[in-house]
Amino acid sequence: MKFKEGKIIEKLELEDGREVVARFVKPSDARGLMLLTNSLVDENAFLTRMEHHSLAQEKRIVKEYLKDSKKGKAVSFVLESNKKIIGSIGGTCQDGAMSHVIDIGIVIHKGFRGVGLGKKSLKFLIDLIKKNTRAEILRLHVYGSNKHAISLYKRFGFREVGIVKKCYKLKGKYHSRLIMVKYL
Numbered sequence: 001m002k003f004k005e006g007k008i009i010e011k012l013e014l015e016d017g018r019e020v021v022a023r024f025v026k027p028s029d030a031r032g033l034m035l036l037t038n039s040l041v042d043e044n045a046f047l048t049r050m051e052h053h054s055l056a057q058e059k060r061i062v063k064e065y066l067k068d069s070k071k072g073k074a075v076s077f078v079l080e081s082n083k084k085i086i087g088s089i090g091g092t093c094q095d096g097a098m099s100h101v102i103d104i105g106i107v108i109h110k111g112f113r114g115v116g117l118g119k120k121s122l123k124f125l126i127d128l129i130k131k132n133t134r135a136e137i138l139r140l141h142v143y144g145s146n147k148h149a150i151s152l153y154k155r156f157g158f159r160e161v162g163i164v165k166k167c168y169k170l171k172g173k174y175h176s177r178l179i180m181v182k183y184l
Protein backbone atom coordinates (compact mmCIF):
# COMPACT_ATOMS: atom_id res chain seq x y z
CA MET A 1 0.00 0.00 0.00
CA LYS A 2 1.27 3.48 -0.90
CA PHE A 3 1.71 6.12 1.79
CA LYS A 4 -1.07 8.67 2.40
CA GLU A 5 -1.47 10.66 5.62
CA GLY A 6 -3.94 8.96 7.97
CA LYS A 7 -4.87 6.21 5.48
CA ILE A 8 -6.08 2.98 7.08
CA ILE A 9 -3.79 -0.01 6.50
CA GLU A 10 -5.91 -2.65 8.26
CA LYS A 11 -8.60 -3.04 10.90
CA LEU A 12 -7.92 -5.76 13.46
CA GLU A 13 -10.07 -7.38 16.11
CA LEU A 14 -8.30 -8.82 19.16
CA GLU A 15 -9.44 -12.04 20.80
CA ASP A 16 -10.89 -10.07 23.71
CA GLY A 17 -13.05 -8.03 21.30
CA ARG A 18 -11.00 -4.81 21.34
CA GLU A 19 -10.66 -3.18 17.93
CA VAL A 20 -7.37 -1.83 16.69
CA VAL A 21 -6.78 0.16 13.52
CA ALA A 22 -3.38 0.33 11.85
CA ARG A 23 -3.05 3.54 9.83
CA PHE A 24 -0.44 5.89 8.47
CA VAL A 25 0.57 8.73 10.75
CA LYS A 26 -0.99 12.20 10.35
CA PRO A 27 -0.08 15.61 11.88
CA SER A 28 -2.77 15.50 14.60
CA ASP A 29 -1.21 12.28 16.00
CA ALA A 30 1.54 14.25 17.78
CA ARG A 31 -0.30 14.45 21.10
CA GLY A 32 -1.25 10.74 21.17
CA LEU A 33 2.28 9.75 20.21
CA MET A 34 3.71 11.94 22.96
CA LEU A 35 1.46 10.25 25.54
CA LEU A 36 2.48 6.80 24.28
CA THR A 37 6.21 7.61 24.33
CA ASN A 38 5.98 9.12 27.79
CA SER A 39 4.14 6.08 29.15
CA LEU A 40 7.05 3.91 27.93
CA VAL A 41 9.58 6.29 29.49
CA ASP A 42 7.67 5.98 32.79
CA GLU A 43 7.88 2.18 32.75
CA ASN A 44 11.60 2.16 31.72
CA ALA A 45 10.61 0.01 28.77
CA PHE A 46 13.93 -0.60 27.05
CA LEU A 47 14.22 2.85 25.47
CA THR A 48 17.32 5.00 25.12
CA ARG A 49 15.32 8.10 26.04
CA MET A 50 14.79 8.70 29.74
CA GLU A 51 12.97 12.06 29.67
CA HIS A 52 9.43 12.83 28.57
CA HIS A 53 8.83 14.25 25.10
CA SER A 54 7.18 17.66 24.90
CA LEU A 55 4.36 18.24 22.46
CA ALA A 56 6.58 20.57 20.43
CA GLN A 57 9.26 17.83 20.12
CA GLU A 58 6.70 15.24 19.07
CA LYS A 59 5.22 17.63 16.50
CA ARG A 60 8.69 18.09 14.98
CA ILE A 61 9.21 14.30 14.85
CA VAL A 62 5.84 13.73 13.13
CA LYS A 63 6.54 16.57 10.66
CA GLU A 64 9.91 15.03 9.80
CA TYR A 65 8.38 11.56 9.34
CA LEU A 66 5.69 12.94 7.04
CA LYS A 67 8.22 14.90 4.99
CA ASP A 68 10.46 11.83 4.65
CA SER A 69 7.49 9.53 3.92
CA LYS A 70 6.46 11.74 0.99
CA LYS A 71 10.04 11.45 -0.36
CA GLY A 72 10.02 7.63 -0.07
CA LYS A 73 12.62 7.81 2.69
CA ALA A 74 10.51 6.76 5.68
CA VAL A 75 7.51 4.74 6.77
CA SER A 76 5.49 5.51 9.87
CA PHE A 77 2.20 4.16 11.12
CA VAL A 78 0.26 3.99 14.35
CA LEU A 79 -2.05 1.51 16.04
CA GLU A 80 -5.18 3.13 17.40
CA SER A 81 -7.79 1.69 19.73
CA ASN A 82 -10.78 3.55 21.12
CA LYS A 83 -9.34 6.82 19.72
CA LYS A 84 -6.05 6.33 21.62
CA ILE A 85 -2.69 5.67 19.99
CA ILE A 86 -1.45 2.39 21.45
CA GLY A 87 1.39 1.62 19.05
CA SER A 88 3.98 3.43 16.98
CA ILE A 89 5.96 1.69 14.28
CA GLY A 90 8.30 3.11 11.70
CA GLY A 91 11.66 3.56 10.11
CA THR A 92 13.78 6.14 8.33
CA CYS A 93 16.44 5.54 5.70
CA GLN A 94 19.96 6.77 6.35
CA ASP A 95 21.65 9.31 4.04
CA GLY A 96 24.37 9.12 1.39
CA ALA A 97 26.18 5.82 0.99
CA MET A 98 23.80 4.28 3.55
CA SER A 99 20.54 5.42 1.94
CA HIS A 100 19.60 1.76 1.34
CA VAL A 101 19.68 1.10 5.12
CA ILE A 102 16.53 1.78 7.13
CA ASP A 103 16.59 2.05 10.92
CA ILE A 104 13.35 0.76 12.38
CA GLY A 105 11.56 0.95 15.71
CA ILE A 106 8.41 -0.47 17.26
CA VAL A 107 6.62 0.27 20.53
CA ILE A 108 3.31 -1.02 21.81
CA HIS A 109 1.46 0.22 24.89
CA LYS A 110 1.72 -2.03 27.97
CA GLY A 111 -1.99 -2.88 27.91
CA PHE A 112 -1.79 -4.26 24.35
CA ARG A 113 1.34 -6.44 24.45
CA GLY A 114 1.49 -10.20 24.07
CA VAL A 115 -1.64 -10.43 21.89
CA GLY A 116 0.02 -10.56 18.50
CA LEU A 117 0.18 -6.86 17.59
CA GLY A 118 3.99 -6.87 17.46
CA LYS A 119 3.95 -9.67 14.88
CA LYS A 120 1.21 -8.03 12.78
CA SER A 121 2.95 -4.66 12.94
CA LEU A 122 6.33 -6.01 11.90
CA LYS A 123 4.71 -7.77 8.95
CA PHE A 124 2.98 -4.53 7.86
CA LEU A 125 6.20 -2.58 8.36
CA ILE A 126 8.29 -4.89 6.17
CA ASP A 127 5.61 -4.84 3.41
CA LEU A 128 5.33 -1.04 3.58
CA ILE A 129 9.11 -0.58 3.49
CA LYS A 130 9.28 -2.75 0.36
CA LYS A 131 6.51 -0.76 -1.36
CA ASN A 132 7.37 2.77 -0.23
CA THR A 133 11.17 2.99 0.04
CA ARG A 134 14.30 1.75 -1.71
CA ALA A 135 15.64 0.15 1.47
CA GLU A 136 17.56 -3.09 1.10
CA ILE A 137 18.66 -3.57 4.70
CA LEU A 138 16.57 -3.21 7.87
CA ARG A 139 18.59 -2.39 10.98
CA LEU A 140 17.64 -2.03 14.63
CA HIS A 141 19.16 -1.69 18.07
CA VAL A 142 17.76 -3.54 21.05
CA TYR A 143 18.60 -4.09 24.71
CA GLY A 144 20.30 -7.49 25.10
CA SER A 145 17.91 -8.14 28.00
CA ASN A 146 14.77 -7.47 25.90
CA LYS A 147 14.02 -11.15 25.29
CA HIS A 148 10.51 -10.65 23.83
CA ALA A 149 11.65 -8.13 21.25
CA ILE A 150 14.70 -10.22 20.25
CA SER A 151 12.53 -13.31 19.84
CA LEU A 152 10.06 -11.31 17.69
CA TYR A 153 12.83 -9.99 15.43
CA LYS A 154 14.44 -13.42 15.00
CA ARG A 155 11.08 -14.83 13.95
CA PHE A 156 11.10 -12.32 11.07
CA GLY A 157 14.60 -13.24 9.94
CA PHE A 158 16.65 -10.57 11.71
CA ARG A 159 20.17 -11.69 12.61
CA GLU A 160 22.33 -10.42 15.44
CA VAL A 161 25.44 -8.85 13.88
CA GLY A 162 26.97 -6.95 16.74
CA ILE A 163 26.95 -6.20 20.41
CA VAL A 164 28.11 -3.22 22.44
CA LYS A 165 28.51 -4.37 26.00
CA LYS A 166 27.42 -2.00 28.81
CA CYS A 167 26.04 0.44 26.20
CA TYR A 168 22.93 1.28 28.21
CA LYS A 169 23.02 2.33 31.85
CA LEU A 170 19.59 2.33 33.44
CA LYS A 171 19.22 3.09 37.13
CA GLY A 172 22.84 2.12 37.71
CA LYS A 173 22.51 -1.21 35.88
CA TYR A 174 24.35 -1.89 32.62
CA HIS A 175 22.74 -3.57 29.60
CA SER A 176 24.30 -4.56 26.30
CA ARG A 177 23.03 -3.21 22.99
CA LEU A 178 22.49 -5.66 20.16
CA ILE A 179 22.55 -4.62 16.52
CA MET A 180 20.26 -6.74 14.36
CA VAL A 181 19.76 -6.64 10.60
CA LYS A 182 17.52 -8.17 7.99
CA TYR A 183 18.46 -8.14 4.29
CA LEU A 184 15.44 -7.80 1.99
Ligand SMILES: CC(C)(COP(=O)(O)OP(=O)(O)OC[C@H]1O[C@@H](n2cnc3c(N)ncnc32)[C@H](O)[C@@H]1OP(=O)(O)O)[C@@H](O)C(=O)NCCC(=O)NCCS
Binds near residue numbers: 108109142146147151
Ligand atom coordinates in the same frame (compact mmCIF):
# COMPACT_ATOMS: atom_id res chain seq x y z
C1 LIG B 1 8.60 -5.83 21.86
C2 LIG B 1 7.16 -5.56 21.50
C3 LIG B 1 7.10 -4.59 20.33
C4 LIG B 1 6.50 -6.89 21.09
O1 LIG B 1 5.16 -6.64 20.74
P1 LIG B 1 3.97 -7.60 21.24
O2 LIG B 1 2.72 -7.10 20.61
O3 LIG B 1 3.99 -7.67 22.71
O4 LIG B 1 4.40 -8.98 20.58
P2 LIG B 1 3.47 -10.17 20.07
O5 LIG B 1 2.32 -10.35 20.98
O6 LIG B 1 3.16 -9.99 18.62
O7 LIG B 1 4.47 -11.39 20.22
C5 LIG B 1 5.51 -11.56 19.28
C6 LIG B 1 6.56 -12.47 19.80
O8 LIG B 1 7.28 -11.81 20.84
C7 LIG B 1 7.62 -12.75 21.81
N1 LIG B 1 6.81 -12.48 23.00
C8 LIG B 1 5.84 -11.56 23.17
N2 LIG B 1 5.33 -11.61 24.42
C9 LIG B 1 6.02 -12.60 25.04
C10 LIG B 1 5.98 -13.12 26.36
N3 LIG B 1 5.12 -12.66 27.28
N4 LIG B 1 6.84 -14.12 26.66
C11 LIG B 1 7.74 -14.57 25.74
N5 LIG B 1 7.81 -14.11 24.47
C12 LIG B 1 6.98 -13.14 24.15
C13 LIG B 1 7.27 -14.10 21.25
O9 LIG B 1 8.30 -14.55 20.38
C14 LIG B 1 6.07 -13.75 20.43
O10 LIG B 1 5.76 -14.69 19.45
P3 LIG B 1 4.79 -15.94 19.86
O11 LIG B 1 3.61 -15.35 20.59
O12 LIG B 1 4.38 -16.52 18.55
O13 LIG B 1 5.62 -16.81 20.70
C15 LIG B 1 6.37 -4.97 22.71
O14 LIG B 1 6.44 -5.89 23.76
C16 LIG B 1 6.84 -3.60 23.18
O15 LIG B 1 6.45 -2.57 22.62
N6 LIG B 1 7.69 -3.58 24.21
C17 LIG B 1 8.17 -2.33 24.82
C18 LIG B 1 9.02 -1.52 23.87
C19 LIG B 1 10.08 -2.35 23.21
O16 LIG B 1 10.76 -3.13 23.85
N7 LIG B 1 10.24 -2.15 21.90
C20 LIG B 1 11.29 -2.80 21.13
C21 LIG B 1 12.48 -1.94 21.16
S1 LIG B 1 13.78 -2.58 20.12
